[in-house]
Amino acid sequence: MRDHGGNAMNTKIQALTAGALAAIAASVAIPALTGAQASPARPAHAAHPRPGASQADQLRALERTRLHALVDADTATAGKLMADDFQAVPPSGAPLARKDYLGAVAAGVIDYLVFAPVSRIAVRRSGDSAGLRYKVSFDLVAGGTRVTHKGWITELWERRDGRWQIVWEQATAIPNNFDLFLRSIEPPGHP
Helix, strand or coil: CCCCCCCHHHHHHHHHHHHHHHHHHHHHHHHHHHCCCCCCCCCCCCCCCCCCCCHHHHHHHHHHHHHHHHHCCCHHHHHHCEEEEEEEECCCCCCEEHHHHHHHHHHCCEEEEEEEECCCCEEEEECCEEEEEEEEEEEEEECCEEEEEEEEEEEEEEEECCEEEEEEEEEEEECCCHHHHHHHCCCCCCC
16 A cells, blocks of 8 residues: 555655664674775765855855765765754655764665756855755665656755755655656545
8 A cells, every 4th residue: 555645755764774774883893893994985076166156156066065975975075064953855745854864875775876956056045044946857766766857956055153054955856757646646545
């Protein structure tokens, strides 16, 4: 039976993350005990703003850096750009806390193959807050299911202690098959 409440994928991600984090801990501990070397993490491709860039261009570069880090599973880099109280609302509609989101990426439960803007990143600033919005191309494996589609990302960034960090992220899917999408949101028991 299909869960129409939107929480099934997040519950699966949280459950898989817990087990995967234990496996990661073991994979780090075993080489350390045997003297083997762990393979290095893939480096993130940083998008650096040009000297004298506007605040909007700096935010665009930070967001591109974060996206590249997520594709590379570089959660240290991505985490530096995410506020401690960060919350993502994926297309499933069930919020993910920073710890759960980064844990799922680190464990490979969420594996971004492509996470790239396909439109200009629009920026609206007001003081120490900024809203970012752009169209994105997704290709990822989430909880063992490959998902490829376009979407819209809307974010709230805040400047805290002199540096910009993302606080909220809302992803809205653009369905590849609109009829299939409509069936997926029908009430339970609908013919």
